[in-house]
Amino acid sequence: MNNHLRWKHPSRWSETGTAGDGAYVGASSSGARQTTMRQFAAKKCEKGRSESITNLIGEMVALDMQPMSVVEDEGFKKLISFLEPDYTMPSRKTVTSRVLKLYLDCSAKIKHLLDQTMYVALTTDCWTSLTTTSYMTVTCHYIDEEWQMQAHVLATQNMEERHTAENLQIELETVVAEWNVSGRVSACVHDNAANIVKANQACDWESVCCFAHTLQLAINDGFKAVQILERMIGACSKLVAHFHHSTTATQALAVKQKQMSVKEHALIQCCKTRWNSIYGMFERLTEQRWAVCAVLSDRSVTKPADARNLELKDEYWRLMEEMDPVLKALAMATTAACGEEAVSLSVVYPMVCGLMNEHLQPSGGSDKVATFVNTVRESLVKRFLPWDTITASKPAVVAAALDPRHKKLRFMSPDMQAAAKTHMEAIFEVEKDKERASRGEQLDEESGDDVTAPKRQKKSSAMAFLLGAPYEEEENPELERYLSLPACHLDTDPLAWWKTNQQQYPVMARLAKRFLSIPATSVPSERVFSAAGLLVSKQRSRLLPDNVNMLIFLNKNLPR
Known part of the structure; x- marks a missing residue:
């Protein structure tokens, strides 16, 4: 720029005063002079910007599976020096602390999201790293308030003990307790290994074998x-x-x-x-x-x-x-x-x-x-x-009945359809009680004691008694209305359908969130293995299990 002004605009260049200043300095209407190029080049990296760069380096380490020592690589230091000359490169220890803070912040956000969900489903699988260290990965899946499917990797735990059913059960229940989803896990999807099947059957959620593996x-x-x-x-x-x-x-x-x-x-x-x-x-x-x-x-x-x-x-x-x-x-x-x-x-x-x-x-x-x-x-x-009629109570059949595309269960025999409907009626009643209890808690929180609710219920019951049987409510009107609707086209998005119709079928919508969020396979856990292979490599064979868990968690859960 200095040479351009000197040879192409000599009159303007001479107005800058001393040629050694090296830049054209124009004056604004207020009399303020524009920053010279030398002054711009000598501009200090402010503390806030420096902190942002350090945090972004930590995020880069997590997203790209980079080692903490990347800040010591000559090429990386040269790049940062060119982009921000006055920036002081952090040490490996500083980057580690930023990654840890990132992990704590991200896990807190996910815990907050899970606290707002009614039901979550899990998938799990075990794998062995390059260093023959055994790990168990657990992922969670749920449907949010906007009826969008959400998924998170919860943990990649080091399994030092033998993979017995009892030890696997303890690990699963520990993860569930750490993430505060006890009592809200609808099912866990796993492979067909006898130990993991037995472990899940001993837990208080449904055990679902991976469809693809089967x-x-x-x-x-x-x-x-x-x-x-x-x-x-x-x-x-x-x-x-x-x-x-x-x-x-x-x-x-x-x-x-x-x-x-x-x-x-x-x-x-x-x-x-x-x-x-x-x-x-x-x-x-x-x-x-x-x-x-x-x-x-x-x-x-x-x-x-x-x-x-x-x-x-x-x-x-x-x-x-x-x-x-x-x-x-x-x-x-x-x-x-x-x-x-x-x-x-x-x-x-x-x-x-x-x-x-x-x-x-x-x-x-x-x-x-x-x-x-x-x-x-x-x-x-x-x-x-x-x-087999015992299949009618399996989560996969219940999910099919809750899917507006397959609700008629045309793929099953009449006996199976009848058994599935009987099971639907049973879980509908249980879910209806939960929905009423949830509404009661909301009323208590919003307006204290709800003194009018019992009176309205009593009045309604008295009116039904006086008018007789024709006016008595059906036993399961919501379930019957839902099942009587024609099945949707196969191209229909079941979650979009439930988002539109959840007000008409509030109890069925709760059941839909409970069963439709369950994955058919344990692929989400198995896909972690490929990322782990990039992480636990020959160059990073001494990576501690806690750091493996932290880096895989961030790699899979940080927004892209």
Whole structure:
């Protein structure tokens, strides 16, 4: 700027007085002179701005899973020095204290939000870090006053004791007590491990097994029932591994894809811990079949011995194509149930019955596919008990009845529908008593003793006695009115529907918040594992469990 004024505007530059001042200084109408560039460059970093920068560094550490020692990195110090020359870089200890304060403030806000909710649902799962330290993660889910689904990670506790049912129960109840939600937990979603199932059954909330995990167990039963499928999975996995490990084969595949006008997609490897990965591997291999075969046939790329070892039999290719519709339906069911922002538990039994009635029926395919389909179907029946009347009282069926899309329970037999309605009537009465007690407490808080309420009740009862049976109130008018409404279209948002109709059905709305907030899967807890993998790395293997809990909590709960 100084040179620009000197060479392009010499007359104006000379008006600044001394050329050494280095900037044009104009005068305003009030006579005040504009700050020179040197004065601007020499401007001190105010205390308030310095504090804000330090707090933002702490927030960056939490959101981006950065180590506390980032303030000691030369590149980071150089960047901050350029942006704010007068800012004093904080020590690692200072950053740690700011992160701790951030954790305390964030946990206080979440506790305040949880205090205002009627019901919360939990998910939990256990995992082991790179340092072989065992952790239990607990997340909570609820529907707020605006009928929006909310979720928070509550804790990632170090599990030093053996994972017995008793120890897991103690850990869960400790987390519930710390967050002041005792007596308001509607259910806890977990995997099918015997210890966690037993632990939750001993608690005073509903035990819900993860739908996706249960479905994958049924799919694995189907693969085990057909030996050729297991051999085919092994052969496909070996073929994909060859392309993943050989840069020559990978480059040749990209060339063949362009030559044959095939989509330029990489092959997908299956993984036992990744749901639907076998379907993904089969689907991608089927799509890239001729490009893959062309690479294996090219002797400048693949040796004859390797080609003979890697080429798939024609029977395998036919079997993958025949399996595609069945595996696709199962993969879609898994994906549909794993969402966190939408209602998911209410679609579990509609999807299970839909799979069994539409997609897991014998068809004109091969005997191998028929065996797989029948085995998966039998496993689903054994695990979900869709035709047993005891199932009518499960949270997933209650959630379906509270979902305006599935309220008619068309996917169930008449006997099951009757049993579900009986159970709905029972929990409706319990919830109605809670709603009356809640209203009574509100009246006491607002106006003290409500002396008029008993009189109105007595007058109403006397009038009903005089006018007779035709004027007597129905036993469950709200429940009957709700169930008599036609079911909504499948595209309807159940939470938006309840937001509009909660005044007409106040007790049913409370039940909807209680059951529709329960996730269908324990995926929210399992998704913490990927973030934890970035946190507890080889470079940060000495991170204390308390700091792991704090950093994961902030990473998942801080607003983005």
